[in-house]
Amino acid sequence: METINYQNFRIEAENICVDYNGKVALYDANLRLKPGQICGLVGMNGAGKTTFFNALTGFVNISKGKIRINGESVRSAQKDQTIAYVPQNEGIDSQFPISVWDVVMMGRYGSMNIFRCPRESDIQAVKDAIERVDLTDHLSTPIGNLSGGQRKRTFLARAIAQRASILLLDEPFSGVDIRTEKLISELFIQFKNEGKTILLSTHDMIHVREFCDLVLLINKTVVAYGETSEVFTPENITTTFGGISPDFLFGPES
Amino acid sequence: MELCSFLTLDSFITDPLTHEFMRKALLMSSIVAAVCGFLSSYLTLKGWALMGDAVSHSVMPGVVVAYALGLPFSLGAFIFGVGSVALIGFIKQKSRVKEDTVIGLVFTGFFALGIVLVSKIKSNIDLHSILFGSPLGISLSDVKQTIFISLLVVILLSIFRKDLMLYCFDPRHAKTVGINVFFLHYLLLTCLSLAAVVGLQSVGIILVVAMLITPGATAYLLTDKFDNMTVISVLSAIISSLIGIYVSFWFDLETGGSIVLAQTFIFLFAFLFAPRYGIFKLKKLFAGYK
Numbered sequence: 001m002e003t004i005n006y007q008n009f010r011i012e013a014e015n016i017c018v019d020y021n022g023k024v025a026l027y028d029a030n031l032r033l034k035p036g037q038i039c040g041l042v043g044m045n046g047a048g049k050t051t052f053f054n055a056l057t058g059f060v061n062i063s064k065g066k067i068r069i070n071g072e073s074v075r076s077a078q079k080d081q082t083i084a085y086v087p088q089n090e091g092i093d094s095q096f097p098i099s100v101w102d103v104v105m106m107g108r109y110g111s112m113n114i115f116r117c118p119r120e121s122d123i124q125a126v127k128d129a130i131e132r133v134d135l136t137d138h139l140s141t142p143i144g145n146l147s148g149g150q151r152k153r154t155f156l157a158r159a160i161a162q163r164a165s166i167l168l169l170d171e172p173f174s175g176v177d178i179r180t181e182k183l184i185s186e187l188f189i190q191f192k193n194e195g196k197t198i199l200l201s202t203h204d205m206i207h208v209r210e211f212c213d214l215v216l217l218i219n220k221t222v223v224a225y226g227e228t229s230e231v232f233t234p235e236n237i238t239t240t241f242g243g244i245s246p247d248f249l250f251g252p253e254s
Numbered sequence: 255m256e257l258c259s260f261l262t263l264d265s266f267i268t269d270p271l272t273h274e275f276m277r278k279a280l281l282m283s284s285i286v287a288a289v290c291g292f293l294s295s296y297l298t299l300k301g302w303a304l305m306g307d308a309v310s311h312s313v314m315p316g317v318v319v320a321y322a323l324g325l326p327f328s329l330g331a332f333i334f335g336v337g338s339v340a341l342i343g344f345i346k347q348k349s350r351v352k353e354d355t356v357i358g359l360v361f362t363g364f365f366a367l368g369i370v371l372v373s374k375i376k377s378n379i380d381l382h383s384i385l386f387g388s389p390l391g392i393s394l395s396d397v398k399q400t401i402f403i404s405l406l407v408v409i410l411l412s413i414f415r416k417d418l419m420l421y422c423f424d425p426r427h428a429k430t431v432g433i434n435v436f437f438l439h440y441l442l443l444t445c446l447s448l449a450a451v452v453g454l455q456s457v458g459i460i461l462v463v464a465m466l467i468t469p470g471a472t473a474y475l476l477t478d479k480f481d482n483m484t485v486i487s488v489l490s491a492i493i494s495s496l497i498g499i500y501v502s503f504w505f506d507l508e509t510g511g512s513i514v515l516a517q518t519f520i521f522l523f524a525f526l527f528a529p530r531y532g533i534f535k536l537k538k539l540f541a542g543y544k
Contacts, residue, residue: 021347057430078432085430096299096423097478106420110431116416142478162431 009068010035010166010197011056016065018051025051028221029065033197033214035165038188040212040228041201044241047219049201053168056199057085069166077166081110084159086169089148092155099140100154104129107161129161134183149180156187167191169200173207185211208232270503279389282400283495283513286456287465289404291491292411293449294470295484296442300422304354305339306466308361309443310450312338314368314459317384322375328399328451335447338364365459387458387510389499400452407448414441419480456495457510465491468517475521475528490520 011033018026026048033039041049054060056067058074069077077083084107107129108122118126130136133153143151152172159167172184188211191198199216202208208215208228215232217223217240224236270276297306313331320330338360345356372381383391392400411418420428421438429435446466453462473486498513529536 054426057426059426059429075432078430081431083430085426087424087426091426092424093299097474097480097483098419098423099479102480106424106427107431109416109420109428110433115413144478158427 008034010037010070011199012066012068012071013052013056014066014068016055016062016067018048018055018060019063020060024220026055026218026220027064029218030222031199031216031225033199035195035197036192037214038192038198038200038212039214039216040208041199041216041218042203042205042208042237042240043201043218043223047240048221049218050170052218053085053170053199053201056166056168057083078110081162081164083166083168084162084164086152086155086159086167086172088170089151089175091170092143092151094146094151095144097142097144099142100130100135100146100157101126101139103143103154104157104161107158110162125161125163126157129157132160132187133157147177149176152176153180153183156184165196167196167198167200169198171202172200173202173204205232205237266504267500270500275390276499276503278392278397279499279509280496282392282397283389283456283499284492285404286400286452287469287491287495287513288488289407290449290453290462290465291469291488292408292484293445294466294468294487294491295473295480296411296418296422296470297446297466298470298474299419300442302442302446303463303467304357305443306446306450307463308342308357309335309338309446310454310459310462310466311361312364313447313450313454314365314384315371316368317454317459318368318371318375318379321379322371326395326399328403328448331451331454332447334364335450336444339443339447383458384454385458385460386508387454387456387461389456389509389513392455396455400455403448403452407445407452410441410445414438418442457513461510461514464514464517468514468521469494472517472521472524475524475531478530491517494520 009032011031013029013031016026016029017024029048029052031039041052043049051060055062056069056074058078067074069082072080104126105118105122108118108125109116112118112122130139133156135150135153135157138146138150143154146154152175156172173181176184188198200212209232212228214226215228216225217231217236219240223240224231271280297303313335316330316332316334317327318330320327342353342356342360345351345360346353349356372379372384380388382388417428417433417438418441420433421435421442425435428438449466450462453465456462457465469487469491470483472490473483476486477483494516495513497516499509501507501516502509502512524532526533527536
């Protein structure tokens, strides 16, 4: 048996299963990502993309399998601020009375004291992050007054301020303007050079070819995984989106 | 003769203050309103209005049992408040019944139990004051309990102010950066139970949910900043309480109902005239004239 040196991998998910009250959302899923890799997570709605993210962040518990983040447990990855999650625009309450500055500051909460009093370094980190996403003119703008693209950049800034080495992005390109799309793609190149690992879910095939070194096609389990040039084939995509659902094969209780 | 007093606003305000029970009622109701108003920002943003209704109704049997046993009523109320939440969570998890249905059936069940207990336990429990509040007849031991619980809730909310805001806004991020979401969930529920306990003295079990959601809803229409929302919520709650008590004194009206009505009117005012989010967007109107 080959032994795996976990230190080589940022993300190491082995045969993970997630079920919600007996309903299987994801089973036998595997993923290994190294520093500097960008991986696209592609699948239909309900194929388990968000569930995969939730498992990696520890927001849901896995019922089987193992997840290692930088060779450590998900729990210690949380404590170390290793993973940042950038939600879909639809996944957040845009009417929440909170400003760009406050949202980005939330990226620092995990490393602050219990009262979450920002130190000089936290303020600097937030300033820098906001500058990198080009929102310096909107520091105190309520997020409800931002465009979709600006809101997306706000949450990207939160991930930057967190100084996470792994970024999970849920549909980063949906509902954003050209300017934001360009800015995000520039940031991706910077992140890659900084050795960050990126896992992003997307519906857009063009973005996968453009940005992703690797692609993970899922439909409740992994359909195909590997280098984008090899794996992202019409056959595999058809299987991912049009194939028989595992419910048919194993029954919904499997 | 009372009509003459209305001629001067001064005596409208000062005359009731000559009565000790009025001074006490005004002070206690303001404290209660401040606590409920503080919590209100979180509950309205989290979407826990129904949960607030459930907890406040569920404390009924706890209050009755505590009175019958001679225990502090807040203890009984708290146990049943938290118990109802635990039961809601348990039934939801173990059955296919939808959450709002579970909440509805659990709290009505508890409430019914309370009413049955009142009819069975022969004591000097005043059903009316439990259901509709009695800020004018609050006893000294109740005053002490209320102040203690209010302080506790305010301290807890102050310490975890930012974490609770994050929990309401984006629990997934909170979890991802290692913040104990489970703890925050139960902290908020605990504060909700405690606030319901103190709130029911002012306006009674049936209307206490208004204390827990209306000030927050009003503030939500008036600001885009969370801190401002909390301040406005607390202030509008206190002002409503004062207005309600004065009005009920001068016109001989039910006090709890008056307080809640005052809150409702302030909400309606914000609903119509809030600068940005009101029906008549005043900000736009004025901007047009410039």
